[in-house]
Amino acid sequence: MSIKRHFPLNIVRISPSLSNKNFFCHPYRKKKREVEFLYTLKEGMFMNTTNVAQLLNVSKSTVQRWVKQLDLQMKRNELGHYSFSENDVALLTQVHEQLQAGKNLQEISIMSKKRRNGIVKKEEKDHRTIELLKRIDELELRINRKADDVVSYQLLQHRQEMEELQKQITSLNERMSALEATASTLQNFPQRPQDTLLLLDQEIPQKKLKRKSFFTMLFG
Structure with a gap:
């Protein structure tokens, strides 16, 4: 898509870097003091604020003010600066034209x-x-x-x-509980005398059995 506008010859200023880097510019004279420019941006290229300001013959701050006050959705580069595409330039051209016609910035309608x-x-x-x-x-x-x-x-x-x-x-x-019950039972069990306990440790000798004769068993 190209941008086709008429500008008075005495207000148009195009720097060489502008035409060499970002877009092709083909001017031809239409009337005595009027020239028509056909601007075509290179594919994938964008214009910065300085380029747009030079194209519209306004200051950089003016372009930035238009973008902010009109709440225009413009792309920014990695440094945070505006990058204007061909459609963006056409939009700002409409703004510039309406301002030149005497409208205030608040009265501008953008289609x-x-x-x-x-x-x-x-x-x-x-x-x-x-x-x-x-x-x-x-x-x-x-x-x-x-x-x-x-x-x-x-x-x-x-x-x-x-x-x-x-x-x-x-x-x-x-x-x-079982252990405590067992311990209590052992405490209540009667103790044996000491001598009785000692006798348990001693060996009880066996009594010698007397032999009885057969007659003694019969008559005794």
Whole structure:
């Protein structure tokens, strides 16, 4: 797409660097003091604020003020400076023309495909942002569910461990009660005399059995 405009010859100033780097300029005389320029940007090339200001014969701050006050969606480079495409230059040319006609900046109405595209792109960007936020919410919900599952599993595991410990404690208490009962029984058992205990350690001699005769057994 090309930009085709009429400018008075005495206000048009094109620097050599402007025509050599960013776009092709083909002037031809149409009237006595009027010249028509056909500007065609090279593919993939953009103009900076200085180039646009030179093209429109205004200051750089004026171009920047137009962009900000009219809320124009312009591309920026990696340094944060404006990069104007062919459509952007056409849009600013419309602004310049209406200002030259005596309108105030607040009264300027811009009908441009670029502006509509900017709105569409903004809507698409908002839609993508909403989708991204939705996916983030879903991921957070899944993470929270996983965290709840992990906590529930840990609580169940801790509960089982506590029940096992409780069983062990109960078993130990039962054994201790049994031992205490045995000790109490031993304390209440009557003690034997010391000599009796000593006799248990000594060997008791067997009594010699007297032999009885057969007659003694019969008549005795």
